[in-house]
Amino acid sequence: PVLVVDYGAQYAQLIARRVRETGVYSELIPHSKSVEEVIAKHPSAIILSGGPSSVYEDGAPQVDPKLFEAGVPVLGICYGFQAMAYALGGTVDRAALGEYGHTEATVSDATGILAGSPATQNVWMSHGVAVTKAPQGFTVQATTPGAPVAAMADESRKLYGVQWHPEVRHTELGQQLIENFIHKCAGLESNWSTEGIIDEQIAKIREQVGDAHVICGLSGGVDSAVAATLVHKAIGDQLTCVFVDHGMLRKGEAEQVKHDFVEATGIKLIAEDASDDFLTALKGVTEPERKRKIIGEKFIRTFEKSTREVMAQAGEQGGEVKFLVQGTLYPDVVESGGGDGASNIKSHHNVGGLPKDLNFKLIEPLRSLFKDEVRAIGTKLGLPDAIVWRQPFPGPGLGIRIIGEITRERLDLLRDADAIAREELTAAGLDRDIWQCPVVLLADVHSVGVQGDARTYGNPIVLRPVSSEDAMTADWSRVPYDVLSRISTRITNECRGINRVVLDVTSKPPATIEWE
Numbered sequence: 001p002v003l004v005v006d007y008g009a010q011y012a013q014l015i016a017r018r019v020r021e022t023g024v025y026s027e028l029i030p031h032s033k034s035v036e037e038v039i040a041k042h043p044s045a046i047i048l049s050g051g052p053s054s055v056y057e058d059g060a061p062q063v064d065p066k067l068f069e070a071g072v073p074v075l076g077i078c079y080g081f082q083a084m085a086y087a088l089g090g091t092v093d094r095a096a097l098g099e100y101g102h103t104e105a106t107v108s109d110a111t112g113i114l115a116g117s118p119a120t121q122n123v124w125m126s127h128g129v130a131v132t133k134a135p136q137g138f139t140v141q142a143t144t145p146g147a148p149v150a151a152m153a154d155e156s157r158k159l160y161g162v163q164w165h166p167e168v169r170h171t172e173l174g175q176q177l178i179e180n181f182i183h184k185c186a187g188l189e190s191n192w193s194t195e196g197i198i199d200e201q202i203a204k205i206r207e208q209v210g211d212a213h214v215i216c217g218l219s220g221g222v223d224s225a226v227a228a229t230l231v232h233k234a235i236g237d238q239l240t241c242v243f244v245d246h247g248m249l250r251k252g253e254a255e256q257v258k259h260d261f262v263e264a265t266g267i268k269l270i271a272e273d274a275s276d277d278f279l280t281a282l283k284g285v286t287e288p289e290r291k292r293k294i295i296g297e298k299f300i301r302t303f304e305k306s307t308r309e310v311m312a313q314a315g316e317q318g319g320e321v322k323f324l325v326q327g328t329l330y331p332d333v334v335e336s337g338g339g340d341g342a343s344n345i346k347s348h349h350n351v352g353g354l355p356k357d358l359n360f361k362l363i364e365p366l367r368s369l370f371k372d373e374v375r376a377i378g379t380k381l382g383l384p385d386a387i388v389w390r391q392p393f394p395g396p397g398l399g400i401r402i403i404g405e406i407t408r409e410r411l412d413l414l415r416d417a418d419a420i421a422r423e424e425l426t427a428a429g430l431d432r433d434i435w436q437c438p439v440v441l442l443a444d445v446h447s448v449g450v451q452g453d454a455r456t457y458g459n460p461i462v463l464r465p466v467s468s469e470d471a472m473t474a475d476w477s478r479v480p481y482d483v484l485s486r487i488s489t490r491i492t493n494e495c496r497g498i499n500r501v502v503l504d505v506t507s508k509p510p511a512t513i514e515w516e
């Protein structure tokens with residue numbers, strides 16, 4: 001793999017994604033690993049990421065110069081570049097001019113990582129420290145007003161460094177720089193493709209599972225759907241999917257899973273309609289955390305019941321259920337500190353904690369993938385766009401989008417309003433611009449309106465369209481007024497009891513995306 005050594009950069013994951021876009025597999029590794037550990041992974045090339053420190057400060061993470069003697073091509077970016085220059089005897093100092101954002105780089109040597117570059121290019125920078133003198137053996141390839149050495153190369157040792165961020169889209173020729181490093185400098189060929197990942201995972205799943213039975217909890221979301229489809233491709237009817245309908249899904253969602261998904265994949269599915277059970281348990285409950293607890297707990301009990309059914313059936317056929325499929329993605333793995341291999345499950349993240357006596361081994365076929373790769377695989381495996389491009393939806397569903405008690409009537413009303421908002425956003429072609437758009441019913445709030453010359457006293461609906469990269473932070477989406485206007489008109493006309501539609505214009509933080 002191409003190893004991206006993470007020095008605490010905002011953009012380390014982005015670097016790995018950009019490398020994969022060149023068709024070469026890439027992984028992240030923390031900077032705390034020793035050179036021996038790094039080399040033991042047989043990297044075909046190494047990229048040192050940016051980071052928040054200054055190399056000459058006490059406690060700043062350093063690069064062990066031995067790394068540069070291993071014969072592996074290395075590219076340093078921003079902090080990684082400075083750490084490389086420092087370790088090899090160059091000079092790193094406070095920059096005469098800090099550069100944050102767009103900067104023009106003057107390129108004097110358009111070879112190596114800068115092959116094909118024009119004499120000047122627009123780059124994106126973020127630094128207050130600069131390399132003022134390149135280490136011996138290096139050629140200075142580019143400068144900017146604040147960086148006397150903005151790019152450098154030692155072709156004979158295959159060592160390269162750049163002060164700007166080639167991984168961000170604001171650097172116009174950034175991807176070209178990364179491609180140059182991967183293909184021209186490191187001489188790596190493209191072999192990481194959707195088809196390749198699918199074939200590799202199928203072989204791996206077959207080997208791991210043998211003739212055992214496998215269970216997968218479907219949420220209706222992209223990740224579990226793609227993971228299940230991949231496992232099904234590998235082992236066919238040894239897989240059973242379990243889908244719990246808690247009665248708080250969006251319009252058409254249960255049908256989408258029960259029909260469209262099954263039709264597209266031919267997967268064996270147990271669908272449990274537990275809505276009565278859930279709604280009875282939620283009667284009179286208004287406090288958000290209590291709602292979540294009750295829904296989570298009920299979910300486990302229902303999932304457990306279905307799972308026991310599957311296990312009993314497998315037992316009758318003389319088999320045993322040993323594996324549980326999970327749609328864990330690479331960012332989850334990185335965020336929880338890495339770690340390889342399958343572990344025994346104690347608590348199930350997506351379904352909220354399984355009982356201890358259900359002792360499964362995990363199958364996580366998407367563990368090394370980013371969301372965009374998962375979507376590409378879903379499409380390749382024949383899943384419909386409606387599933388592959390589905391926006392995130394919380395486990396507790398519409399239950400946490402009704403502010404007040406959850407009742408069947410309120411759920412139906414919110415389902416209709418939500419369907420209208422989704423229809424109009426889709427018709428306006430905004431699905432892929434908007435991260436998600438919760439539609440919230442303020443069930444305990446009433447306001448006065450006038451409809452057909454008569455006074456009304458109805459509930460407001462809140463629209464909460466947000467844009468985000470990862471749901472950790474978000475901004476409210478600037479949805480065009482005419483689209484908002486259509487949504488508002490249709491909701492007040494078509495949803496009885498709603499006489500007002502309001503727009504949430506708060507970022508996260510301070511607000512969260514969901515209202516509860």
Ligand code: XMP
Binds near residue numbers: 393511514
């Ligand atoms: P918040 O409201 O915390 O939401 O800003 C961040 C993202 O997480 C989703 N969300 C959930 N997803 N189970 C889930 O699977 C949950 O209990 C849950 N609560 C919030 C939310 O839709 C948003 O995408």
